[in-house]
Amino acid sequence: MIQWANTVSFVLENILSISQIFLSAVLIIVTGIYTIFTKQQVSEMVKDREVRNQPKVRPTISSMDNINYAFAVENTGNGAAYDFSAKWWCRDEENAVEWQTPFLSPGERHTFPLPTESGRTPHGHLLEKFDEDDVIHFEATFSDLIGNKYDPEKTEEETIIEINIRDCVVPGAEASMLSSPNYGQNIVSELEDINKNLKK
Structure with a gap:
């Protein structure tokens, strides 16, 4: 107690x-x-700031007229790529094309000749010149607005890309159809037929 x-x-x-x-x-x-x-x-x-300012540079093989193809580099990200430099080649790195620019803004796209004698080439010539496993090797180095560095050694997924050439080419039959002089007329005729059927 x-x-x-x-x-x-x-x-x-x-x-x-x-x-x-x-x-x-x-x-x-x-x-x-x-x-x-x-x-x-x-x-x-x-993280949100990095996402909003992250550039995403993507190489592509595209067609300007559904017949002739060219190599293009585009920034598909939300932020600009600073001190941008890149090189690409097919088969032999010694013949690599090198390109530099101090600034690559979002949505900015630059077109270059393909690694052939004529640059922009029709699908038939590409199919003859390149094998099924021929690819364009692309490597880039750049930085974002925050100062993050992107290079092949540290950020391989963002800076090293391979594009299979033949996979990007429109099949011959489709390309032939698109190049036909009556292609546009045929489409108009088909649309008119569809319109008539809808009114019935």
Whole structure:
């Protein structure tokens, strides 16, 4: 009984100190939670900023008129690519084409000749010149607005791309149809027939 009385007396005499200790512990816990939450928020903001400013440079083989093909480099990302340099080749890296530009804005696209004598080539010539496993090797180096560096050694997925040439070529029959002098007239005729059928 005396021991219990002494304990109660000690608590009453030191209640202010105990309250301060309890309050300090609560403040430490709250500060820790706030710090963790703040770090998560900052991390999410950094990631969001990186996504909004990330350039995505993609090489393609495309046709200007459904017949002749050319090689193109385009920034399909949301941010600009700074200090951009690239090279591409087919079969022999010693014959690589090199290109540089200080700034490649989002949506900006540049077209270059394919690695053939005539540059832009019809599908038939491409099918004759290139085998099924012939690819254009593309490597690029650049940075984004934040200062992140993209190069073949550190960011291989973003900077090293291979394009199979024959996979990008319209099949011969389709290309022949598109090149037919009556191609446009045939489409108009078919649309008129569809329109007539809809009115019936």
